[in-house]
Amino acid sequence: MRAIGTTDLHTVRNLGILAHVDAGKTTLTERILFATGTVHKRGEVHEGTTVTDFDAQERDRGITIFAAAVSCDWAGHRVNLIDTPGHVDFSDEVERSLRVLDGAVAVFDGVAGVEPQSESVWRQADRYGVPRLAFVNKLDRAGADLDAAVASIRDRLGAVPLVVQLPIGSEDAFTGVVDLLRLRALRWDAAGGAYDTGPVPDELRAEAHRRRAELEETVAGLHPGALEEYCATSALTEATLVRALRELTLAREAVVVLCGSAYRNRGIEPLLDAVLAYLPSPADVPPVRGTAVGDPAASGGAERPADPAAPFTALAFKVTTTSTGRLTFLRVYAGTVHKGDQVLDPGTGRTERIARILRVQADRHSEAERAVAGDIVAVVGPKAARPGSTLCAPGAPVVLEAPHTAEPMxxxxxxxxxxxxxxxxxxxxxxxxxxxxxxxxxxxxxxxxxxxxxxxxxxxxxxxxxxxxxxxxxxxxxxxxxxYREAVATGVRGHVHRHVKQDGGAGQFAHVVIDVEPLEGGFAFASTVVGGRVPQEYARAVEAGCRDALAEGPLGGHPVTGLRVVLTDGATHSKDSSELAFRAAGRFALREALRACELRLLEPVAEVTVTAPDDCVGGVLGDLGARRGRVTGSTAGAEGGLGAGGTAQVTATVPLAELFGYASALRGRTRGRATFTARPAGRRPVPAPVAAQVLGG
Structure with a gap:
């Protein structure tokens, strides 16, 4: 394996591969590694020979479980690529990866189009502002339809798709694509090796020109510079199109759509070219923002530009233990770190030594002497860093925003x-x-x-x-x-708690008055105390005590959520008051107040999408109803379109407690002809009879 050297920031791409399970992410990653010469034999998921699915469980189950990082070279650029899981249970791995990526390729099944987990990862990418390309995969499969898949991208994701390729042939006869920007045909041989470039086939020439005109018109309507040229000439040059497509992608105003078949190795090279042309480099991304530590003048936040000369700043997004040692995966946002350097973990206050720097190829590593802004590397040495930890230069401490962590269900x-x-x-x-x-x-x-x-x-x-x-x-x-969770339905006002303790030594005194109000999810704390009756540091201690009390609610010992606590009054003692006393007062006050509140039990629910033959839909609906499901939509299959072949899709929100064993029940009810996917959809109140069973059990 050839080590990837440090290069100019403009020649680096940090991207992830995102998709629903079985859309072909890992196969696409394997073909990228093969096309770039990083590996010399194509790995197959069904054979358990892929580079990125190296864990024994991944190979046994045939799915990606853990995000895996690899690097490769293409056209003088370094591509750092993370293959992410597609199963909803591992969406937190996707979340942590997206936090450190500059761009992504979203992979869609050419038959199924946008699937439920496709929507989830798309929304995750929206949350972190990650520009994307779309790759419609598996066009060699029976029933594959590029136009239907693109329509689902537009309708279900709310994106503006800009299709830059036209398939040559369909299903088993799919042999290549027409490049609409250059109006040329790219054809791959039967073995999926090198491709040949030639003129557009006669039978597709009119269609290619029509689609090129549609692309120009759509781009002109979105991009001011392109509109000016379009109004002057009624057409757009290739250079204008490429520039506009890049700017629209970076602004996330549109998504460029390419197509192919990863399994047959068709469409990989044009996708790599598009990654370089349209997705951002670290230099194109705004400076990362964080919170300065110990610098009152920087209370509004601190910025770190993607500059190797800036103070070192990196975010840990993955930690794993291997035979090599404890590996901490970092995205370096600013500065340079050398092997042997001391770095600060501001979250713990510990200074750690970087013993080794490793460039990662899934489960293989090569040594490096340094890492610079834009790099994704693994380091050995930090003992306390966890996913979401910031590592930075000791002389310029800063804390970066950690990835959102999903709540266990x-x-x-x-x-x-x-x-x-x-x-x-x-x-x-x-x-x-x-x-x-x-x-x-x-x-x-x-x-x-x-x-x-x-x-x-x-x-x-x-x-x-x-x-x-x-x-x-x-x-x-x-x-x-x-x-389960316990939430406040009706609050209380003016709850008083006096914490007084004398045990022979220093006493403890804290007097607090709190209001408890319902809140739409989560927990919030505020203080309206005036006149210095409760100093600010004691108010923060009261908040900490309230958070301690959230761990166990009075209904059944479940964590409490959905409330706002307001500290309205209080009193202190000149000698016996302390942060410890006010923290204890906050904890006991909220526990007592919750007993006086009206609480409700919340349960996790999932959005379930069932794809079933038309003659099985009645049974599916009846079963979902028996599981306390609420049907939110149903779509009949259309001949030649998504879900074709006499099938329908039913979407419902179902309590997670009712979904244990659902896969076996659905197979039995439909004779194995139906499939389903589920994704978390928040929480909702438990009906009173069910709540009584849960709390009584």
């Missing part, structure tokens, strides 16, 4: 089968939670059981299997349970 009780392994299990679970923030480990205060929580059944299965394989601990696992 499903829990299982776990215990070691051998009592002698109890300590090893605790260590293994702690390491898992350190590497994956979407996993949570706690001890049930009533039963004493260890409870592992995650995003779904598959997420927890993978975590438990990792404990067995990597740590050699045999584990017994309980039945999955959903994670």
């Amino acid at each position: 499903v829990s299982v009780a776990v215990e070691a089968r051998r009592s002698t392994d109890t300590g090893r299990l605790a260590g293994a679970l702690a390491r898992l939670a350190e590497e994956d923030p979407s996993l949570a480990v706690r001890t049930d205060p009533e039963t004493g059981q260890t409870v592992l929580s995650g995003m779904g059944e598959l997420h927890l299965e993978v975590a438990v299997e990792k404990v067995r394989r990597e740590h050699g601990v045999e584990v017994s696992v309980g039945r999955p349970q959903v994670s």
Whole structure:
């Protein structure tokens, strides 16, 4: 493997591959590595020979579970690429990857078009402002339809698709594409090797010119510079089109759409060219913003430009333990770090030494002496950094915004089968939670059981299997349970709590008066105390105490959400008041106030999309209703379009507690002819009879 050297920032692309499960992300990544000469044999998902799906569980299950980073060279540019999972249970891996990427390629199945998880990852990319290209894959499959897939991008994602290619042939006869910008044909041989460039086939010439004219008209309507040229000449030159497409992509006002078949190695090289032409380099991205630490003059925030000479600033987005040691994956936003340098983790206040810098090719690594702005590397040395931690120059401390961490939805009780392994299990679970923030480990205060929580059944299965394989601990696992929450429906006002404690030493005194109000999700705290009756530092301590009280609610010991606490009054003692006393007062005051509030139980719900034959839809609807599902939409299949062949799609929101075992039930009800996908859709109140069962059980 050839090491990738440090290059000019304009010749670097940091991008991710995003898609619904089975849309072909990993196969596309493999073909990119093959096309760029990074590997000399094409890996196959079904054979378990891919570079990025290197984990044993990924190869056994045939899906991507862990985001994997690779680098390759194309046309004098370095492409740092992250292959992300497509299954909804691992969406947190996608979230952390998107936080550090400059661009992305969204892959869509040419038959299915936009699928539920396609929408989820698209929204995640929107949240982080990541420009995208679209690649409609699997055009060699029966029923593939580029126009229908593009229509689903427009209708379901609200994007403006700009199609720059036209397929040559369809299904098994798909052999290449027409490049609408240069009006030329690209054809691949039967083995999917090198492609030949030639004139547009006669039977497609009129269609190619029509689509080129449509592309010019659409671009002119979106881009002022292109509009000026279009009004003057009624056409756009290739150079104007390329410039406009790049600027529209960077502004996220449109998405360039390409097509091909990754499995047959058709359309890969033009996609790589489009990545270089349209997606941003680190130099094209605005300076990263963070919060300056210990600098009152920078209270509005600190910026770090993508400049190797700026103070070193990097964000950790992945932590894993390998035979090489504990690897911390970094996106370097600014500055330069050398092997042996000391860096600061401002979140912990620790100074860490960078012992090694590694350029990563999935599970293989090569040594590097330094990393500069724009690089994605792994480092060995930091002991306390976790996903979301900032590492920076000790002399210029700054904290970057961490990726959003999803709230665990499903829990299982776990215990070691051998009592002698109890300590090893605790260590293994702690390491898992350190590497994956979407996993949570706690001890049930009533039963004493260890409870592992995650995003779904598959997420927890993978975590438990990792404990067995990597740590050699045999584990017994309980039945999955959903994670309920308690929320305030009706609050209370003027709740008073006096915390007075005298035990022979320094006393504790805190007097607080709080209001508790309902809030649409989450927790908020405010202080309206005037006249200095409760100093600001004590008010912050009250907030910390309130947050402590959120861990267990009075209904059933579930975490509390959906409330706003307002500190309205209080009193202090000249000697006995302290932050500790006010934190305790805040905790006890909120616990007491919650008992006086009207609370409701919330349960997680999922948006379920079922694709079933028309003659099975009635049974599917009846079953969803029996599971307390609320049908939100249904779409009949159309001949030749998405969902063709006498099928329909039914979408419903269903309580997660009712979905355990749904896959087997759906197969049985439809004789194996229906499929479904599910994605988290927030929480909703539990009906009173069901809540009574949950709380009584």
